[in-house]
Amino acid sequence: MPRVKQRSKGTGSVYQNSRGQWVAAIEAGWTERGGRRRITLKARTKSAVRVRLAEAQQRIAAEGPTVQKHSITVKRWADLWLEHRQRIVRPGTYVSDRSGVNRWIVPTIGHLRLDALVPADIRKVTVAQEGAGLALATMQRTHTVLGKILTDAVAEGYRVPQHAREAGSPGAGHSPRQSLSTEAAAKILAVAVTRPDASRWVAALVEGLRPAEALGLTWDMVNLEAETMTLAWQLKALPYVEFRRPESGFRVPRGFESRQIQGAYHLVRPKTRAGSRVIPLVPWLVAALSAWAECAPPSPCGLVWPRDDGAPRSAELDRRQWYEIAEEAAVTVTLSDGSVRRPLLYEARHTAATLLLANGIDETTIKAVLGHSSVLSTQSYLHTDRARTRAALAVSAEMVGLGR
Known part of the structure; x- marks a missing residue:
C-alpha cells in the first residue's frame, strides 16, 4: 500500500x-x-x-x-542517581532509596540497558521481593523508587521505553498500623505508670508524639510552668558518607538543618513546617515530668528521655521497652487475617488520634496536636486557641484512667 x-x-x-x-x-x-x-x-x-x-x-x-544520550545499564545510572539523590533528600529517605537499589533493583535488573527495558523486567524486582517474603508496603516503596530512577533518566536525556516506565505497581494494600482500643491503651498505661519514665509512654499514647520527637525532646523545650512542650527537633542517626567510617563525615542534603549531639546521633528538623509545634501538656504529664526531672539520668545534651548512661536512646531500645510494657500488659493486636502480633510503638500515635476523635474533637485540632502537614494553618490555630487543645488532651488522659 x-x-x-x-x-x-x-x-x-x-x-x-x-x-x-x-x-x-x-x-x-x-x-x-x-x-x-x-x-x-x-x-x-x-x-x-x-x-x-x-x-x-x-x-x-x-x-x-x-x-x-547513549544508553547505559540500570546499575550505572542508579549509581549516578544515588550520588545526586543524597544531595537533595533527607538522610533517612536516601538510606531507604539506597537499600531498595542495592538490595533489589541492581541485583535483579542492574545488568540490563535502560533503552532495552520492558514491563516484565520491572515486574522481576517485585517477584524477587515477593519470593523473599517481603511486605507489600516494601514492594510498593521499591517500585516507586525504580519509577523515580527511570523518570529521572529520561529527564537526563537517556531513552527509557514508555511501556517499561508505565509498568503496573505491585498492588494496593492497607497500612498494617492501627490504633489500640481504649481498654488496651489503659492496660498499657497501667503498666507504664509504674515505671520512672512513665511520662515517655503517656507522651506517646495521649499527646501523640512521634518516636523521633520524643527521643529528641530536650528539657529546654519543656515549660512546666506554662504546661507546654515545643516539638522542633527529632533524634536521628545520620548515615556516614562511607559505611561505618565516622571520619568520612555524614551524608546530608543541601540546606539540611541538624545538630550533632553524640556520634551519628543528630537533632534534625521535622520534614514539614507543621511538624514543629507547641502543644499543651495534660496535668498528669506535668506532674510526671516534674518527678522525672528529679531522677532522670543526667544527659549532657539535655535529653528528656535518654539511656541510663545519659546517651541518646536509640530507636531500637525505645521499641524494645515498649514491647516489654505491652507484653506485661498482655496487649496484642489481631489482624484482619486472624493472626496476632505485638502492638507497634507508632500505633500509640494512632491511638492518641483515635482518643481525640472519640471525644468529638474536630479534625483541624487533631491535626494541630499531631503536627500533620495537610493543614498548614494549624500552627497559628494552636497559639490562638491552646485552651481548647489542652481540654481535648485532658479528656483523652481521663479516658485511659490518668485522671487530673
Missing part, C-alpha cells in the same frame, strides 16, 4: 506504512554525536496517531529539545 503522507514543516508528519499502520514522526533534538533525534509514534487509526503526535509536540514545546 503506498504511503499517504501529510506534512507541515516543523510540526511532524503523519503517514500510513505498508502494514496499514498510521505513523507520526517528529524531530525532538539531537543525539550526542550531533545527529537529528527523530521520534516515531504508531497507532491503528489516523486520528489516534494525530493525538499522540499532538501530545509529543506539547511535551517538546514544554521541555524543549533534548540531547539523546
Whole structure:
C-alpha cells in the first residue's frame, strides 16, 4: 500500500506504512554525536496517531529539545542517581532509596540497558521481593523508587521505553498500623505508670508524639510552668558518607538543618513546617515530668528521655521497652487475617488520634496536636486557641484512667 503522507514543516508528519499502520514522526533534538533525534509514534487509526503526535509536540514545546544520550545499564545510572539523590533528600529517605537499589533493583535488573527495558523486567524486582517474603508496603516503596530512577533518566536525556516506565505497581494494600482500643491503651498505661519514665509512654499514647520527637525532646523545650512542650527537633542517626567510617563525615542534603549531639546521633528538623509545634501538656504529664526531672539520668545534651548512661536512646531500645510494657500488659493486636502480633510503638500515635476523635474533637485540632502537614494553618490555630487543645488532651488522659 503506498504511503499517504501529510506534512507541515516543523510540526511532524503523519503517514500510513505498508502494514496499514498510521505513523507520526517528529524531530525532538539531537543525539550526542550531533545527529537529528527523530521520534516515531504508531497507532491503528489516523486520528489516534494525530493525538499522540499532538501530545509529543506539547511535551517538546514544554521541555524543549533534548540531547539523546547513549544508553547505559540500570546499575550505572542508579549509581549516578544515588550520588545526586543524597544531595537533595533527607538522610533517612536516601538510606531507604539506597537499600531498595542495592538490595533489589541492581541485583535483579542492574545488568540490563535502560533503552532495552520492558514491563516484565520491572515486574522481576517485585517477584524477587515477593519470593523473599517481603511486605507489600516494601514492594510498593521499591517500585516507586525504580519509577523515580527511570523518570529521572529520561529527564537526563537517556531513552527509557514508555511501556517499561508505565509498568503496573505491585498492588494496593492497607497500612498494617492501627490504633489500640481504649481498654488496651489503659492496660498499657497501667503498666507504664509504674515505671520512672512513665511520662515517655503517656507522651506517646495521649499527646501523640512521634518516636523521633520524643527521643529528641530536650528539657529546654519543656515549660512546666506554662504546661507546654515545643516539638522542633527529632533524634536521628545520620548515615556516614562511607559505611561505618565516622571520619568520612555524614551524608546530608543541601540546606539540611541538624545538630550533632553524640556520634551519628543528630537533632534534625521535622520534614514539614507543621511538624514543629507547641502543644499543651495534660496535668498528669506535668506532674510526671516534674518527678522525672528529679531522677532522670543526667544527659549532657539535655535529653528528656535518654539511656541510663545519659546517651541518646536509640530507636531500637525505645521499641524494645515498649514491647516489654505491652507484653506485661498482655496487649496484642489481631489482624484482619486472624493472626496476632505485638502492638507497634507508632500505633500509640494512632491511638492518641483515635482518643481525640472519640471525644468529638474536630479534625483541624487533631491535626494541630499531631503536627500533620495537610493543614498548614494549624500552627497559628494552636497559639490562638491552646485552651481548647489542652481540654481535648485532658479528656483523652481521663479516658485511659490518668485522671487530673
